[in-house]
Amino acid sequence: MPSELRSLAYRCAFGLGAAGFLAATLAGIAFELGREARLPPPRIEPLALAERAIARGDLLRAADEYRTQAAIEFRQADGLIRLGAVLVELEDLRGAARAWGEALSRPPTPPHLYLRLAQLHTRLGEIEGARRYARVALRRGVPLPPALRQRLGLGPGAAP
């Protein structure tokens, strides 16, 4: 590319980049002013939109946010655990079981997740799977609610 042309291309790129930055900054300020009547605060929380969506009952939007969190933080369980909880609320029990099941492959996972999986599989009528998760929960020191113990046939002295 001749040097004059390259120089022109560079200048155009700079102009576009600077204009894009300026426009993005002003639009970001205008957006926050319009929505919250304030300047953007110094803290911006990635999960703020999901929490707001849950508060107003828009669980599908919250699920989208958590799904994206799970995709970006692709070795961490947090997004999948939150996604599973929202899917349970949405009565998508199969989806919740998939999300929590996948979360188990992203250690460290909280022990109570096994209890939640046991409860979920009980609701799905998959008693054998539920029993397997319940036993892991017991091994990891999570007490089972008496009703669940009874349903799964795990007495108080059941071997983990």
Place this chain on the structure above:
Amino acid sequence: MSAGVATAGPGAPRFGLGRTFVGPAFDLLLIGGGLTLPLVAWLVSSGVSAVGFLGASFPILALLLNQAHFAASTVRLYTKPQTFRDLPFVTMVLPLLTLATLSLFVLLADQIGRHLWALYLSWSPFHYAAQAFGLASMYCARSGCRLSEGERRFLRWTCLMPFFKALLAGTPAGYGLGWLLPGSAIASRPLALLAFSWAERGFSVLSFAMPLALFAWIALRSGQRGGGAPRKAMPWISLALVASNGIWWVLLPYLEAFLWATLLHAIQYLAIVSVFHVSERMSAPANRHGRLYHVATLYALCVGLGYALFQCWPRVYVMAGLGMVESVLLVVAAINVHHFIVDAFIWRIRRDSGLRSVIAAS
């Protein structure tokens, strides 16, 4: 700026802190990472977590330090003399390229967003290692400790040891090696697990053994003439710079290390940028202001730009109907990557006579 404890002149002590830019306390504590030792000693002994300690003050600290420091490389890029001429691609094309790439990643966050996120988190410890190397060699040069090519190479490898350790330590969280391999793939193979844990220990030990070895090696050979004045020993501040980077990544758990290293690195960066910026501005023929004015305007620019980048940018994508998660995380990642690239160009001391003259100046 005052000269420091040891100077490059004849008759100066063989060992010393090094020739400082501002003063021994400022250079050692803020630039040299001297704050690290008491802080880490307290953190390790008390078991306090970064989140627990910083708590509600973190957003303000992040704005005033972290975000200002990311912005500082951009401010430096556009205020450093002659950068449009010397670095046309970085000054003129890179911003648009960053904007376009970021937008693509935000649009396809579920498919490819994780790669930008993992790139940022895997690259960060390398960036800190590179900064430790740059600053340590700068203090050596400034203090009359001329490093041979082999010693420079050794110093570079020394600085990389904490980075290698971090590459392994980040595996469970999905960064470093974890970007390519799940932690379970290693944990399920006894031999791989053994090799992994030995490698991690090895890099931890080397993070401290190598700087000490280099320091001792240079001390043994100091006083020799290489065609000029006798060579000085390696300044303590260079050793502190390299060791503090090791302390962050070796002694603290990975995510804690990430938070503290980012914060302390930001302080270090803002301090050294101010030193160079003020020195250039003060020596400009048309200068009519004092040091304080230049420091204050530089810092105000950095905080303002940091606020625009980190607080305003993500909201634009949300305004366009995209999710908050991808908007925030990927904007943060893109700004970091841009900062790493810009830094790699603006701190090329050996190729930049302007930088060399600031380093040599007293």
